Amino acid sequence: MQKTVPVKKMRVSKPGSDDHSVQKITVYRVICVILLIVMALLFMFPLYWIITGSFKTKQAVISRTPELFPSQFVTTNYESLFQKPAFTWLWNTVLMCAGSMILTCLCAAMAGYPLAKKKFTGRKIVFSVFICAMALPKQVILIPLLKEMAFLKMHDTLWAVILPTVGWPFGVFLMKQFSENIPDEMLEAAKIDGAGEIKTFTHIVFPMIKPGVGALAIFTFITAWNDYFLQLIMLNDTRVLTISLGIAKLQSELSTDYGLIMAGAALGSVPIIIIFLIFQKFFTRGITMGAVKG
Amino acid sequence: MxxxxxxxxxxxxxxxxxxxxxxxxxxxxxxxxxxFVIFPMGMCLVTSFFNYSMTDFSFIAFDNYVEMFSDPTFGKSLVNTIVIVVVSVPTVCLFSLWVASVIYKMNSFKTSFFRCVFYLPVVTGSVAVTVVWKWIFNNYYGLLNALCKTLGIITKNVNWLGDPAYALWCIIMILFTTSIGQPIVLYVSALGNVDHSLVEAAQVDGATNRQVFWKIKWPQIMPTTLYILIITTINSFQCFALIQLLTNGGPNYATSTIMYYIYYNAFKLNRYGYGSAMGVILAVIIALFSLAQFRLAKNDR
Known part of the structure; x- marks a missing residue:
């Protein structure tokens, strides 16, 4: 009897008996999953539009009836993109991200260990200052930062982007979270065996927090790649443009050559998406561990 | 001894x-x-009391702050910023909670598939995402106008980004797509960590799924919710790249936010002191919002 009750009626019936609520959830679940798939398609659409757009002809791109699938594949957009210094932009971006990544991981791994495992004077204060700074808007400090970089003669060099990225305390916090998991017994055993501080760090602490360092590395790389505002303020010279700045420049110079702009956008996003997909497990863990709780 | x-x-x-x-x-x-963080922060506070431009550096006490509150464009930017925050923060939170609650029980392949898809706009990068949306919204060649016409929603092309009635909503929509990736990741892991024995006990006692969710899971994921609220608030307050690339704050400052206006004053008009003063106010507003959310969440528990 239960099974013959029309689904619609069951959805409006109030939750009472167990059978009803189970049935109701199934229908609800199906609707949810369908909605979810629709949303997922919508979220993938911009990327699809970038990639197909980059292969469209000039006519197709400014056609008033856009083609959902390019009727004709051409590579002219990429050819004209590479007549511009697109490889330099990409190389600058990779250098900048790699520099930020290495320095951040090094500094943060070293700082996270004492914050988690050593009882030193002023630990609470140092840690609270790190946390409080994270709650502040980091874009607000760009004005004095630009002046500082100009004073240090570092503006228009990649260092102007790398140094502030390394200074941001998120990495220190993340490494502290990972270092908490090191068992105290291991550190004590190392001390009894006569290992010095540096040896303890390189032989015990570092291997233990390696997954965390991996997470931080990929996180920093992706964040640095996409930190458009910082790059916009610090880098003006054509020699040091990054791929993000390059795409923005293409857009402002040739506002309707969408094929070429999309080729730039594809060049700027596809490599980082591939990196993300390869390392996404690390990345997810980094985000989860980096959440300040309570 | x-x-x-x-x-x-x-x-x-x-x-x-x-x-x-x-x-x-x-x-x-x-x-x-x-x-590169503390020193510039201090300098930001200091320069906010100066008339600081290419040619001038003189102490003017609170004049920048006084000017700010009589500057209609600052007022407009503040209102726009608050609209963005008030609309996007709850939608991001609720939507990501919904997505997470649908996907967290799937097998691990499907969960990471959906997690990646919703993270995609973040990884793609604000510039790439913005240029493609600019094309989609284009008055003449955009997909959105063509689509809406085919569906019969509109009869004449709409200048989405050039019309004050739509421009801010377009920006909020794009901001939404680039904001939900991280909350979903956090919610999926939080829901996975909910104490299972409590859920089972409640089910044995005959609680419906909805009751189980709101009475048992919701309080347990509260710290995550709080964290998501705060990071989403900070990010929405700092909305800049989208605006600079899509509308330049126009039409007629309809999409100017505080962050954009700071950029405009400091880096286009070279009014560093005035920009810094607005930066200080923005930091204070963000701190107040975060504190308020913290208090609310504490009381809720």
Whole structure:
């Protein structure tokens, strides 16, 4: 009897008996999953539009009836993109991200260990200052930062982007979270065996927090790649443009050559998406561990 | 007597050594942090009291702040910013909670598939995402106008980004797509960590799924919700790249936000002092919002 009750009626019936609520959830679940798939398609659409757009002809791109699938594949957009210094932009971006990544991981791994495992004077204060700074808007400090970089003669060099990225305390916090998991017994055993501080760090602490360092590395790389505002303020010279700045420049110079702009956008996003997909497990863990709780 | 004195001496020495080594480990991070975060923050506060431009650097006390509150464009930017925050923060939170609650029980392949898809706009990068949306919204060649016409929603092309009635909503929509990735990741892991014995006990007692969710899971994921609220608020307040690339704050400042207006004053008009003063106010507003959310969440528990 239960099974013959029309689904619609069951959805409006109030939750009472167990059978009803189970049935109701199934229908609800199906609707949810369908909605979810629709949303997922919508979220993938911009990327699809970038990639197909980059292969469209000039006519197709400014056609008033856009083609959902390019009727004709051409590579002219990429050819004209590479007549511009697109490889330099990409190389600058990779250098900048790699520099930020290495320095951040090094500094943060070293700082996270004492914050988690050593009882030193002023630990609470140092840690609270790190946390409080994270709650502040980091874009607000760009004005004095630009002046500082100009004073240090570092503006228009990649260092102007790398140094502030390394200074941001998120990495220190993340490494502290990972270092908490090191068992105290291991550190004590190392001390009894006569290992010095540096040896303890390189032989015990570092291997233990390696997954965390991996997470931080990929996180920093992706964040640095996409930190458009910082790059916009610090880098003006054509020699040091990054791929993000390059795409923005293409857009402002040739506002309707969408094929070429999309080729730039594809060049700027596809490599980082591939990196993300390869390392996404690390990345997810980094985000989860980096959440300040309570 | 001698023995205890020696011991305390030894303890002091150990302690001094611990301090020394701890600070040595901290030195690189502290140097970068002090040099490129704390120092500029302090300078931001200091320059906010100066008339600081290419040619001038003179102390004017609170004049920048006084000017700000009589500047209609600042007022408009503040209102726009608050609209963005008030609309996007709850939608991001609720939508990501919904997505997470649908996907967290799927098998691990499907969960990571959906997690990746919703993270995609973040990884794609604000510039790439913005240029493609600019094309989609284009008055003449955009997909949106063509689509809406085919569906019969509109009869004439709409200039989405050029019309004050739509421009801000377009920006909020794009901001939404680039904001939900991280909350979903956090919610999926939080829901996975909910104490299962409590859920089972409630089910045995005949609680419906909805009751289980709101009475058992919701309080347990509260810390995550709080964290998501705060990071989403901070990010929405700082919305900049989208605006600079899509509309330049126009039409007629309809999409100008505080962050964009700071950029405009500091880097287009070279009014560093005025820009810094607005930066200070923005930081204060964000701190107040975060504090309020913190209080609310604490009371809720």
């Amino acid at each position: 001698q023995l205890t004195r020696n011991m305390s001496k030894a303890m002091k020495a150990t302690r001094r050594r611990e301090n020394l080594s701890a600070y040595l480990f901290l030195t690189p991070a502290l140097l970068f942090f002090a040099g």
